[in-house]
Amino acid sequence: MAALYDRVALIGLGLIAGSMSLAMREAGLAREVVGYARSGATRDTAREIGLVDRVTDSAADAVKGADLVVLAVPVGAMGEVAAEIAPHLAPGATVTDVGSVKQAVIEAVGPHLPEGVHFVPGHPLAGTEHSGPRAGFAALFRNRWWLLTPPEGTDPEAVARLAALIRAMGANVEEMDAPHHDLVLAVTSHTPHLIAYTMVGVADHLKRVTESEVIKYSAAGFRDFTRIAASDPTMWRDVFLQNKEAVLDILGRFTEELFVLQRAIRMGDGPHLHDYFTRTRAIRRGII
Ligand code: NAD
Incomplete structure (x- = not known):
């Protein structure tokens, strides 16, 4: 399949981000998958097992030039990560997250994002009890639901492109309001x-x-x-x-x-x- 994004940046390299990377790379959905995690040990493991195409040592470096940024950190860390990456986001980029809670994440992330960056919050209803960079596998999202909760006024093209990526990873997409x-x-x-x-x-x-x-x-x-x-x-x-x-x-x-x-x-x-x-x-x- 033709790549849907040029560069996807994954912030957080655990079960969900790792599974996304493996699924996207297996199906050729992004030209490059870049990853960053706060913990040096996680970054080392990600490099060692080749989880992504490139691991960076800062969140800012990871998102530079990315047309899709995925926040895959615990929901309590979403706001702090959004603040860190905001000045480095490319105009027109889409930011999504995979957090298990949506309203609080929208409130924490939304205000940090600059004009011209699209925010499409999401939640894959797929997971296991395992975590960390070694826990991911490409089939995690197959035949599972992935809910998107775009706030009113979100660019429909940004939503449609992200939905196409999610479907190409094998999941079914549905939109829902965050509360x-x-x-x-x-x-x-x-x-x-x-x-x-x-x-x-x-x-x-x-x-x-x-x-x-x-x-x-x-x-x-x-x-x-x-x-x-x-x-x-x-x-x-x-x-x-x-x-x-x-x-x-x-x-x-x-x-x-x-x-x-x-x-x-x-x-x-x-x-x-x-x-x-x-x-x-x-x-x-x-x-x-
Ligand atoms: P995980 O524990 O496997 O991975 C979390 C990653 O985030 C780790 O790489 C960790 O180093 C990194 N991290 C933590 N704080 C950070 C920070 N401040 N900056 C940068 N990196 C940071 O977790 P996971 O299961 O992949 O969950 C990630 C997100 O996905 C969470 O928001 C969770 O709610 C959501 N989610 C989880 C599941 C599940 O079943 N595990 C399912 C759906 C959605």
Whole structure:
């Protein structure tokens, strides 16, 4: 396929940026992929494994002459990175991000970007519990959704070109407004991660069951349910701090439902439990 961008700059070289680089290079979607990460160790690893065409030692150098810049750092670092790169962005360039929260990132990044630079925020609904420059793989985005949340007035051509790149990496693109994105993701991703972390915390604090018993006898429930609790702590700290309102809303509803189930168990209310599990099983079975 013909290259869609001349130079793509990836800021942050972890799971998502690494996967983007591999997917873009495999399909020839950019003439050059340049990368920068704050940590020297990450840059060394990226060089060693040839993750991108060129690793730079500053964010400013990475974005010089780039027609697409991808911010792939934890959401709490997006604003600081945008401020750092803003004076070095090429006129007409598109800046996108891959952050798991959208409204807070728009507020943190948008004000730093100069006139004539297009900002098209995005979020690939694809990931694993692994992080860092060695975690990426080219097929990560295949058949997954990639949501774009361009603020009103964003240049439609910049959106269309980025959408073409994303589709060429194998993902499906949909547009959504940022606050709605944040609510949807609070239900489908953020709150489940919090609950998974909590379940591991419960096991950790339960002194009558030892850590080695939890690990050794981890049955399907604990093992499947808590896989996502192995995810990167910095990324998830930032997600909860940056999507506070939506997560607290969903968490409040979760707690209420949990109390109702707790009461049904205490009262021996089998029909309630059976009805509840029948309804929720039907929903869960609709997800492949
Ligand atoms: P990661 O931990 O694998 O990589 C993060 C990278 O950012 C690392 O290279 C780190 O060195 C770099 N970094 C951190 N702070 C920086 C700074 N101030 N300046 C420059 N580089 C910095 O994380 P990831 O999973 O690739 O996540 C990146 C972004 O993608 C996050 O915003 C996350 O919310 C989002 N995201 C993650 C997933 C997932 O499942 N992991 C899925 C979708 C979106």
